Amino acid sequence: MTDNLLAPVLAAATAAWDTDDVRRIAHACRVAERLHRGQLRRSGDPEISHLVEVATIVAGQGASADIVCAALLHDVLEDTQYTIEELRDEFGPAVAGPVQALTRLTEAEVPTADREVLLLKLADRLHNMRTIAFVAPDTQRTKSTETLRTLVPLARRLGLTGVGEELTELANRTLHGERRTLSSAVVRGSAVLLPRSVRARWLAEWAAELATLPTRRATARFAAGLVIGMPRLAWILRSSPTSRRSTARLGRRLASTVVGGVWVAATVDSTLALAAAAAIAGCIALAAAVLFTTSDEPARRLRELIESWRNQR
Amino acid sequence: MLRMTLQTRLVLSVLLDDPRRERYGLELCELLGLASGTIYPILSRLEQAGWLLSSWEDPTVHEESGRPRRRLYRLTDDGAVQAGRSLERTRKQLRLLRSAPSWEGRA
Numbered sequence: 001m002t003d004n005l006l007a008p009v010l011a012a013a014t015a016a017w018d019t020d021d022v023r024r025i026a027h028a029c030r031v032a033e034r035l036h037r038g039q040l041r042r043s044g045d046p047e048i049s050h051l052v053e054v055a056t057i058v059a060g061q062g063a064s065a066d067i068v069c070a071a072l073l074h075d076v077l078e079d080t081q082y083t084i085e086e087l088r089d090e091f092g093p094a095v096a097g098p099v100q101a102l103t104r105l106t107e108a109e110v111p112t113a114d115r116e117v118l119l120l121k122l123a124d125r126l127h128n129m130r131t132i133a134f135v136a137p138d139t140q141r142t143k144s145t146e147t148l149r150t151l152v153p154l155a156r157r158l159g160l161t162g163v164g165e166e167l168t169e170l171a172n173r174t175l176h177g178e179r180r181t182l183s184s185a186v187v188r189g190s191a192v193l194l195p196r197s198v199r200a201r202w203l204a205e206w207a208a209e210l211a212t213l214p215t216r217r218a219t220a221r222f223a224a225g226l227v228i229g230m231p232r233l234a235w236i237l238r239s240s241p242t243s244r245r246s247t248a249r250l251g252r253r254l255a256s257t258v259v260g261g262v263w264v265a266a267t268v269d270s271t272l273a274l275a276a277a278a279a280i281a282g283c284i285a286l287a288a289a290v291l292f293t294t295s296d297e298p299a300r301r302l303r304e305l306i307e308s309w310r311n312q313r
Numbered sequence: 314m315l316r317m318t319l320q321t322r323l324v325l326s327v328l329l330d331d332p333r334r335e336r337y338g339l340e341l342c343e344l345l346g347l348a349s350g351t352i353y354p355i356l357s358r359l360e361q362a363g364w365l366l367s368s369w370e371d372p373t374v375h376e377e378s379g380r381p382r383r384r385l386y387r388l389t390d391d392g393a394v395q396a397g398r399s400l401e402r403t404r405k406q407l408r409l410l411r412s413a414p415s416w417e418g419r420a
Contacts, residue, residue, distance in 0.1 A: 168369075168372075176380060176381040205338065205383070208380065208384070211380055211381055212380055213339075221349075222339070224350075225342075226349045227350070228350040229349065229351060229354055233350075233354045233357060237357060240361050
């Protein structure tokens with residue numbers, strides 16, 4: 001059972017662990033699971049799932065095996081009968097030290113604490129922010145504000161930009177929840193055209209603007225404009241070199257859908273179905289050619305051709 | 314290879330008016346009377362070309378007013394130079410147009 005639990009931690013690990021490290025982490029996971037058995041998070045999930053998530057986050061940041069063990073055990077002193085002596089005996093001071101420091105950490109001590117302890121704190125807060133929907137709205141606001149004020153600058157100072165950015169995004173989203181209107185829904189719907197890697201950024205940008213528009217008509221006009229301009233924006237973003245891989249993947253998926261559809265139509269053995277499928281395939285091919293063109297070369301060459309032909313006359 | 318449309322030139326002229334100032338998308342829509350579907354493709358094209366730099370608004374600015382953070386755009390140094398050149402070209406073309414003979418008065 002522990003192996004299933006640990007899979008994400010091992011998958012996320014960027015530091016090089018040997019078999020002894022992995023054995024210790026598995027042991028820490030078993031102990032944590034046993035100690036917290038029966039304890040549930042607000043979401044209804046067992047406490048161990050939170051501990052594993054925190055461990056996954058620190059593992060992804062290149063943490064040592066000791067810190068991953070500390071992540072799995074970071075609540076034992078607070079929420080179970082386990083004592084600091086038992087922790088030190090079973091896992092050594094390299095694990096017990098950070099756990100104890102984290103448990104005792106006060107607001108004032110944060111700037112001067114050890115880097116590893118701060119990493120644990122940030123990872124703990126990150127998972128809490130990811131699942132913050134399950135706590136009372138007042139607590140959500142307090143935690144989000146505190147996150148923005150203290151923890152995000154801390155993450156930036158430690159060089160944990162990914163963590164800092166996600167914390168910022170989650171805290172802002174909690175503090176300024178998007179009003180679920182028709183306008184924001186249609187914008188979000190048409191935004192599937194955009195490459196996945198930048199979709200969230202553009203949606204966040206437009207949500208911020210939509211939040212400030214005073215009238216329903218202004219909101220509708222803004223949203224309608226975005227929807228109409230979405231194909232053009234998608235083309236511009238997809239022709240950048242960085243998004244070519246995701247665009248190619250999307251193109252392959254489209255192609256296989258088309259092939260599958262035509263095959264189904266052929267086996268259905270109806271000329272009408274085949275004609276419809278061929279027409280749809282033709283439209284998709286045209287759209288793909290427009291959306292996924294990755295350079296201006298063909299257009300430029302065509303223009304040069306026209307110029308030279310015109311000059312010849 | 315930047316596609317220099319009239320609307321793009323309008324955006325650039327506003328930005329060049331105060332090159333150190335950061336603008337947000339909606340602001341440009343309102344200043345120029347252009348639709349959102351026009352402005353954002355222009356901004357993304359300019360950003361891809363390296364003429365603009367975009368960033369999230371400083372938390373201290375928007376937190377007070379209780380609204381979500383905006384995405385702000387600013388001309389880069391290179392972008393300001395390129396924009397200036399391109400707008401100068403436009404001005405030359407406009408001068409040619411203005412000095413061209415009109416149809417009125419022709420028999």
